[in-house]
Amino acid sequence: MLAARAPCPGGPRRARSTPLLRSSVIESKVLAASIARIADELKGADIRIYDVAQTLRVADYFVVITGNSRPHVKALYEEVHYRLKHAGERHARAEGLELGWWVLLDFGDVVVHLQQEEARRYYGLDTLYGDAQQLDWQGVETPPLPSLR
Secondary structure, eight states, X not given: OOOOOOOOTTSSOOOTTSOOOOOXXXXXXXXXXXXXXXXXXXXXXXXXXXXXXXXTSXXXXXXXXXXXXXXXXXHHHHHHHHHHHHTTOOOSOOBSTTTOSEEEEEOSSEEEEEXXXXXXXXXXXXXXXXXXXXXXXXXXXXXXXXXXO
């Protein structure tokens, strides 16, 4: 019998065959800050943006956001997805959406981790990337994004 394995600390496993449809409409720093603002509007908690460009080289920023429940994590995903889609941004297929425990959105240079509080504590991304410089997203000027509410 095979033992169940927990997802890797970088996020749910992604299939490499999935092509990334990212269009460079918004610069990565501004995109990360825009995602944080959208999450803040929906009461996302403990929003942090880690500059991982020097550490990982697969992305410039990790945006980590806590949702207080499965429906809240899914609502955060939907708002980020739809508002940025209408602004011209694209991401690879969302991972973890079915469970709503940890949803990963890969915009190429910006990777978004939407996690329930227990998942955030368990996987410890804040500890893992805690040495990376944090972006003060509230100080970044962001473009107006379409509102879907």
